[in-house]
Amino acid sequence: MVALVQRVKSAAVDIGGQRHSEISTGLLILLGVAHEDSQAKATALARKVAALRIFNDQEGKMNLSLADTRGEALVVSQFTLMADTQKGNRPSFVDAAKPELAFPLYEYFMAELGKILGNEVKTGRFGADMQVSLVNDGPVTIWLEA
Numbered sequence: 001m002v003a004l005v006q007r008v009k010s011a012a013v014d015i016g017g018q019r020h021s022e023i024s025t026g027l028l029i030l031l032g033v034a035h036e037d038s039q040a041k042a043t044a045l046a047r048k049v050a051a052l053r054i055f056n057d058q059e060g061k062m063n064l065s066l067a068d069t070r071g072e073a074l075v076v077s078q079f080t081l082m083a084d085t086q087k088g089n090r091p092s093f094v095d096a097a098k099p100e101l102a103f104p105l106y107e108y109f110m111a112e113l114g115k116i117l118g119n120e121v122k123t124g125r126f127g128a129d130m131q132v133s134l135v136n137d138g139p140v141t142i143w144l145e146a
Helices: 039-051 099-117
Strands: 002-015 018-023 026-032 062-064 072-077 130-145
Touching (some): 002 039, 002 072, 018 072, 026 099, 026 130, 039 099, 072 099
Parallel strands (some): 026 072
Antiparallel strands (some): 002 018
16 A cells, blocks of 8 residues: 655645545645555554654644644545556556455545544545646655555
8 A cells, every 4th residue: 555645735636527625734645555455554554644744843844743733634546556667668557456445445544544633534536537636835745655
């Protein structure tokens, strides 16, 4: 399981020309699920995301977490994070979990993150054609693996 975590001033997901969800200051989390992933990995990754100290403190140092700042979270499923590009120019997605495994783990990750943060986690729509927009703050972008 991988998460591409971006510190944002704002982020939104549009589906079919309609606004599906949006957040202000917080994290946009693009989540990829592999076929060998589990609830244990999802829990560990949710804890890491919530505790990741990438928000500035009073002195301008990245010393605060999403949990500390009470920021918002937007989680978008993205199987393309599982791409293998080692051979040729066309990515292989054989490591990506099938929807029957990926969707429950995506939902489980969001539920765990919501419990840790104590607030609602905004979402994309699993499997949908989404347009994701963001204002990356910093920019700060971190790759996490469970």
